[in-house]
């Protein structure tokens with residue numbers, strides 16, 4: 001029996017879920033899911049697909065119409081110079097895209113640099129591909145961006161590539177065009193690949209703009225955008241993501257893996273994705289502006305209810321509050337030994353029914369932090385804030 005997978009960590013989110021399911025009337029601020037419904041155009045397209053029996057095997061890399069729509073979107077919105085529509089590969093969500101890119105790019109012993117903190121499944125996917133993961137801190141003082149000089153200092157002879165995630169889960173940090181240009185220079189100079197996780201590309205606040213590193217000069221040759229419909233269309237359960245790959249050999253490898261891992265992504269979901277892309281896009285802005293209102297409501301509520309315990313600036317993107325636990329907070333007797341962020345998370349869940357994730361689960365830089373998802377509906381956020389107020393009065 002091979003043992004590689006024994007050394008790949010499972011996220012603490014699995015343990016958090018167990019704690020949450022044991023509760024009566026929990027506030028689910030732990031999971032990165034939105035309370036919105038998918039657009040009507042997506043529902044209608046999925047219904048029509050069922051009614052017209054679009055329920056058979058498909059082209060492995062995706063329906064031609066869907067690939068054409070995604071290629072057009074990547075060109076127009078992300079600035080990625082996609083040539084042929086066949087450069088697009090439809091995946092079972094972004095998580096599958098990251099897994100495929102990692103498996104296709106990495107050889108045993110290669111180093112891949114990842115931000116710290118970072119969404120744990122990305123790191124686990126790289127480890128499952130036998131990469132050695134090298135962490136590079138994100139800095140709260142820089143709006144949770146990388147220090148590019150520090151990133152450069154992590155590049156060594158074994159470095160194969162970088163995994164980037166902007167806007168970032170869990171911090172909400174957004175890399176600027178200037179950051180990305182310098183990172184692109186680094187990638188060209190050291191012949192590095194980039195996996196660019198753009199899952200939260202449409203979730204930006206206060207005028208912040210998403211720049212895809214893949215759009216920068218010459219980068220599409222060495223960078224793979226990982227995108228998903230999950231966050232943009234609140235379609236986390238539909239499971240449609242996509243990659244675009246210029247390099248033919250890499251594309252062939254990924255196509256092979258796509259076949260081995262899914263044969264093809266669900267036909268109903270792919271038709272739903274066509275519906276979402278062909279329908280009105282007004283809903284994307286409506287979701288975004290409601291998320292901004294929820295972000296502001298949550299941060300104002302936290303300041304008022306427990307400003308002496310939690311601190312942090314509202315993020316520029318994504319939909320998480322990554323809050324620092326004040327050093328004066330004393331964990332209750334019997335709290336999780338060794339980790340203040342686990343102690344706080346267990347306290348919030350056990351005493352207040354408030355879902356959250358310990359910051360350390362995203363990497364050592366998160367040890368003094370907890371993450372709350374503010375994409376839940378306003379009544380759930382207000383209920384959680386009420387409990388927080390009572391807990392820390």
Ligand SMILES: Cc1ncc(COP(=O)(O)O)c(C=O)c1O
Pocket residue numbers: 032092093094095096119165168169197199227228229230236240241
């Ligand atoms: C940073 C990041 N990347 C990728 C994903 C994958 O999302 P999905 O597989 O639903 O497309 C998530 C989901 O939470 C995420 O936070």
